[in-house]
Amino acid sequence: MAEFQIEREVVIDAPVEVVWRTITEPEQIRQWFADRVELELEPGGRGLMGFEDRALPLVVEAVEPPTRFSFRWNHFAGEEPAAGNSTLVEFTLVGEGEHTRLQVVESGLELLAWPVGDKERFADEHRGGWAMYMDRLARLLAER
Amino acid sequence: MTPESDDELWSAIGDPSRRRVLDLLVRRGEASASWLAGQVPFSRQAVSKHLVVLEQAGLISRRKQGREVLYQVDAERLDQATRVMGELASQWDRRLNTIKRLAEAAHAQTQTTRRDVEQS
Numbered sequence: 001m002a003e004f005q006i007e008r009e010v011v012i013d014a015p016v017e018v019v020w021r022t023i024t025e026p027e028q029i030r031q032w033f034a035d036r037v038e039l040e041l042e043p044g045g046r047g048l049m050g051f052e053d054r055a056l057p058l059v060v061e062a063v064e065p066p067t068r069f070s071f072r073w074n075h076f077a078g079e080e081p082a083a084g085n086s087t088l089v090e091f092t093l094v095g096e097g098e099h100t101r102l103q104v105v106e107s108g109l110e111l112l113a114w115p116v117g118d119k120e121r122f123a124d125e126h127r128g129g130w131a132m133y134m135d136r137l138a139r140l141l142a143e144r
Numbered sequence: 145m146t147p148e149s150d151d152e153l154w155s156a157i158g159d160p161s162r163r164r165v166l167d168l169l170v171r172r173g174e175a176s177a178s179w180l181a182g183q184v185p186f187s188r189q190a191v192s193k194h195l196v197v198l199e200q201a202g203l204i205s206r207r208k209q210g211r212e213v214l215y216q217v218d219a220e221r222l223d224q225a226t227r228v229m230g231e232l233a234s235q236w237d238r239r240l241n242t243i244k245r246l247a248e249a250a251h252a253q254t255q256t257t258r259r260d261v262e263q264s
Contacts (some may be wrong), residue, residue: 010244028246
């Protein structure tokens with residue numbers, strides 16, 4: 001079975017360079033993601049997403065303007081993020097004339113056992129990691 | 145669903161072998177540990193351990209029939225979990241829609257500015 005991941009896509013009526021800035025400039029990221037954003041936009045660069053009283057570190061993986069941007073986050077404090085202790089968020093941008101197809105994939109969800117202390121956020125944001133698998137099971141159940 | 149039971153749920157489903165066992169139970173409806181062991185490439189002992197974890201997570205229940213113990217998926221629990229788990233996907237949908245709105249507004253502004261410059 002494939003690993004658990006979330007895949008979402010949207011088509012935007014703006015050129016790819018504009019969308020690129022929206023997803024990579026801290027000032028812009030603040031408007032769609034976190035309350036506080038710090039970001040070194042280069043592979044291996046460090047960053048931070050702040051939500052109210054919580055600040056979650058991240059490490060940038062890929063920066064290929066204007067088509068690819070990815071980062072790892074959700075690792076435990078004090079650990080180096082890598083496959084196995086964090087989730088990978090990957091943005092892919094495909095320019096189609098004046099439009100841009102923006103895809104996001106969050107993967108690695110199956111590797112995480114959520115720590116008790118971080119439960120609220122994880123409970124809110126990461127149950128969906130199993131959504132597709134559970135949907136399929138539920139459908140099979142319904143067909144039975 | 146309580147947070148405590150969530151932890152058990154995540155780790156129960158997080159293991160590929162247990163997902164295999166759960167899949168088989170969903171397809172079969174009801175099955176014994178020995179039948180399950182005949183369907184998977186791991187030992188009867190491993191199957192028993194997986195069944196214990198799945199049961200603790202509330203995903204399956206058991207009943208005795210004669211000398212056999214039969215396991216089945218708890219549909220209500222699975223359904224409940226499915227609903228709750230739809231959250232992350234919809235959160236990304238919300239984020240992507242906000243990105244769309246921001247980028248389109250920025251683009252529209254650039255075009256207006258360009259037209260103004262061309263007209264002047």
